[in-house]
Amino acid sequence: MTHNNMTTQTKSNLADGGRVILLCAPSHDELTEYTSKLLEAFPDLSVPTVLRKIDGPLTYGQLLLELELSTHQRAPDITLVFCGHAEPSALLVPAYPPGTQGHKNSLGPFYDNSYVDLGPTLMLAFCCSAAAGLGVSFEHRTAGRSFIGFKDDILILAEEGTYADCWRSILHRITSALMSISDQANLEKSVRKIYRDALAMFPADKDDVYDWGLMMRGALLQQQADLKVIVT
Amino acid sequence: MSALMDPPREITIPLAAPRVFVGDDDQDFLDSSEDYFSSKHFDVTAARTVEQAAGMLEENKNQEKGDFDVAAIDINYGDPVEIKGNDFVKKYQHLLGKAKVVLISGEINARERKKLEGEGFHVLDKSRTLLEELAVIIHAENRKRTGDIEKVIMEVAAPRIKELTGVELKPQVNPINKSAFNSLKYTLIKWLQTRKNPDKPVLAYGGHIYSANEMAKEVERETEVGVKHVLMMLREYEHSLNLDANDSQQHDDPNEE
Helix, strand or coil: CEECCEECCCHHHHCCCCEEEEEEEECCCHHHHHHHHHCCCCCCCCCCEEEEEECCCCCHHHHHHHCCCCCCCCCCEEEEEEECEEECCEEEEECCCCCCCCCCCCEEEEEEHHHHHHCCCEEEEECCCHHHCHHHHHHHHCCCCEEEEECCCCEEECCCCHHHHHHHHHHHHHHHHHHHCCCHHHHHHHHHHHHHHHHHCCCHHHCCCCCCHHHHHHHHHHHHHCEEEEEC | CHHHHCCCEEEEECCCCCEEEEECCCHHHHHHHHHHHHHCCCEEEEECCHHHHHHHHHHHHHCCCCCCCEEEEECEECCCCCEEHHHHHHHCHHHHCCCEEEEEECCCCHHHHHHHHHCCCEEEECCCCHHHHHHHHHHHHHHHHHHHHHHHHHHHHHHHHHHHHCCCEEEEECHHHHHHHHHHHHHHHHHHHCCCCCCCCCEEECCEEECHHHHHHHHHHCCHHHHHHHHHHHHHHHHHCCCCCCHHHHHCCCCCC
């Protein structure tokens, strides 16, 4: 069901104290228009899942209110998957509404250190640098939670077809691992295997088939090198 | 007069391999560091105790070997802790010279990290990618030093030599490394320019998406993103030879996830 930029379960279904996956997809420039599509048609993980496309200012707190998932007794176990722009201390969304000057270029915080105590339980930050700031906050300020992100700017090959399918598969499999593995060593092992499997999709002897094969391998290796997996 | 007509003369200034000093009481980490950096042909000096570290740095100074490119120091140096890494750096700054200092942290709280970063220290976590991260920093520092030497020669020495002799100099600093870098650089540019759709923006890095032709220009100009892509090629090459830092990961159970 699509409603107000949101593919959603009914709100009463979400706030039943169970698990919820929030797929947060800013979509306001070339890169985010690409990354937001990676979260569409997210495979079913047998958990209520909300895809929230974000084209204007929004904070994590506002999103919880919007979905009636704020801090009441039946607050669910949230897995947040974010694809877009970020800086070490914040996940970023447009600072201004669509149609206003600076909409495409000005960014404001969606999630920063002030939200860490509020949740989510599990976070996949598929964006630049968040592990260098938010990851550190997760590591030192939380217990019983997990974070996966990257320590530096990441390379993404923003091409359709097999390349996009590969990123989708990575996002889906990491989310699944995040929700099913609760010890750091095994979660990290699992995520690194996901990247190795992705690398195997683009072997050098198929570079005649995949015009961007070399760059895709480079992007996957660079992401793997900057990966940070935290379980508290 | 004929000297003025000569083409610029190339002078070669060989530089030593990138140099790193590692001070940490964790013997396993020291062993891994020595193995990893030696495999990359870096000159690595490692000290387990604070006393050893001071002695080795003193010896390096006395033998006039020049400053290390990077000094990686344990944030809690000694077992039990004898000195904080940042205090070690302050105490032995006269021996560390222009080495870039990286503090290595097994465990550090956000407040302490922020304080150290505020004092200008680069802090890295003791993660499984630490050595690879250090290698990138060491390469960058070595390259920066190469650039500094080129600059001094071009701005100070070359004009004076030309004034005295009429001969124009063209310095070639560390020609082997520069030549290898250029080879990778021009291979990448050629590869980018031969993509099927070189004007389509598909290469996302940081906040931008570049087309292949745009990225080729970044590589040509050796901008930050351009150099990152050249180094990415190097990493891809290491991977193709099964030599990348996460090598041990290659042999896990193929069925596990």
